[in-house]
Amino acid sequence: MGSKITMISDLDIAGGQSTPAIQSHWGSGRLAMQGDSYPENSYELFDQVIGWVRHFLDEESRPLHLELDLVYLNTSSVKAMMDIFDLLEEAHLQGRQVSVEWRYDPRNERIAELADEFREDCSYPFAITPAAAPA
Amino acid sequence: MDLLSMRESYQRDRIMLCFNGPISRSLIEEIGKALRNYLDTQQAPPSAAMDVFAVYIEMTQNIRHYARHQGYSDTQAAATVAVAQDADDHYQVSAGNLVEQADGERLLRTIEALAPLDKAELKAAYKQQLRRPRDADEGGGAGLGLLDMARKSSRPLQASLQPLPNGQGFFSLTATI
Numbered sequence: 001m002g003s004k005i006t007m008i009s010d011l012d013i014a015g016g017q018s019t020p021a022i023q024s025h026w027g028s029g030r031l032a033m034q035g036d037s038y039p040e041n042s043y044e045l046f047d048q049v050i051g052w053v054r055h056f057l058d059e060e061s062r063p064l065h066l067e068l069d070l071v072y073l074n075t076s077s078v079k080a081m082m083d084i085f086d087l088l089e090e091a092h093l094q095g096r097q098v099s100v101e102w103r104y105d106p107r108n109e110r111i112a113e114l115a116d117e118f119r120e121d122c123s124y125p126f127a128i129t130p131a132a133a134p135a
Numbered sequence: 136m137d138l139l140s141m142r143e144s145y146q147r148d149r150i151m152l153c154f155n156g157p158i159s160r161s162l163i164e165e166i167g168k169a170l171r172n173y174l175d176t177q178q179a180p181p182s183a184a185m186d187v188f189a190v191y192i193e194m195t196q197n198i199r200h201y202a203r204h205q206g207y208s209d210t211q212a213a214a215t216v217a218v219a220q221d222a223d224d225h226y227q228v229s230a231g232n233l234v235e236q237a238d239g240e241r242l243l244r245t246i247e248a249l250a251p252l253d254k255a256e257l258k259a260a261y262k263q264q265l266r267r268p269r270d271a272d273e274g275g276g277a278g279l280g281l282l283d284m285a286r287k288s289s290r291p292l293q294a295s296l297q298p299l300p301n302g303q304g305f306f307s308l309t310a311t312i
Contacts, residue, residue, distance in 0.1 A: 017164045038192050040160055040199060072185060074192050075279040082265060108181040117262075 008055050011048060019045055020070060024052050029060065032067040037081075038074035046080035053087050063097035064088070069131070070102070071111060078114075085118050092124040099125040106130035151177075153217040157209040163195045170218060179226070183312055186287040187218065187226045190310045193280035194230040201234065221311065225289060231307035239296040239304040245281060246308070250291035257286045284310045 008026075015021030020035040031053065039045055056064055066088070073081065088098040100122070104111035112128050119126040145153065152170055154162075170191060174184035195214060202212035215231040234242070252260065261282040285292055288310045297305045 017168065038196075040196055072189065074189070074196065075283045076196075079265060079279065105181075108185060110182045110185045117258075 008052060011052055013045075022049060024049075024056075026056065026060075029056065029062045029064045030067060031064070032069075034069040036072045037070060037077040038072060040076070042074070042076040042080040046077070046084070050080070050083055050087070053084055057087060057091045057096065061096070063099070064091070065098070066100045068100065068102040068115075069104075071105075071108075073114065081118065082121075085122055088124060089122055092122075099127075101127045101129060103129045103131035148217075148219055149221070150217050150219045155215045156213050158195055158199060158212070158214040158216075160199070163192070163199070166195075166216070167191060183226065186312045187228055190228040190284050190287055190312065191216070191218065191230075193284050194228065194308060194310075197280045198230060198232045201232070201238075205235070207233070215307075226312040227309055228312070229307060229309040231305055233299075233303050234296075234306045236296075236298060236302055236304045239306045242306060243294055243296055245278070246292050246294045249281065249285045252285070254286065257282060261286060284308075287312060 010026055011022050011024040011031075013019075013022040015035040018036060018038045020033045020037045022031075022033050024031045031049070033049075037045075053064070066084075070081075085100070088100070092098050100119075102111075102115040102118075104115065106112075112130075115126075115128045119128065144150075151173060152166070154166055167188060171184065171188055174187060179187070195216060198214045199212070205211075211233050213232070217227075217229045219227045219229070221227050249257065249260075261279070264279045264282055281292070290311045293309045293311075295307050297307075299305060
């Protein structure tokens, strides 16, 4: 890895039974994830997502928006997601525009409760939205 | 093999799903899928079904992490997993595995310490554990898993440790959703 990298390649990861689908769009400043996340070691998957977010926040001054349709997270994935939300919080406190929208199936309030616990530690816009047809 | 007596004991204990043997990553996923499908056909409320699934995942992944950490063979790494319903129709998720006696005793103390905590205290402990550095949390979150199970349970976690002649013990844990 060179130190002059100004843009890293976007992520486009297909979801599996225990891993979410992940897409990043450097150009539009968006990161999206859908599905369940319960791999044994979540950092094997999330290190690249954390890396992408870190790069974007370091290299760009544009807003960053996360679109989440995550359903179930094991504790290892919760820890990795918290690291991502912490990066956004740090950037937000330095005046960056960041936001999260977490869509959930209203039949399952556990997802909204999980999202709400993340939101408690965030001071940037964090919407938890019931969605009619979950991804 | 006396399958009839096995069947009768499963029915008596209202065991919906049960597994015994070496547990791989893909097996955890496949059994988890079967568990979800079964809960779905039973028309379990989605939040209860997710809690049962979540506790099952944390228990089995904790067992895998521990066995790997100890360098156990497949035979030693075997897990015994059962999902049942109790007399009040609460779902019960149980898992057992071999542990070193001292580790089992430490686990028992941790679980005993969680028993008197109410939901708010468990949440505070969970959030505190979540913020501990990654390296301090060997295996990717064993302590966090226990707190997560305790939070999803309607009663304190029940654990037991049965000593075995070789210095190891059989640790079993039950969460009632």
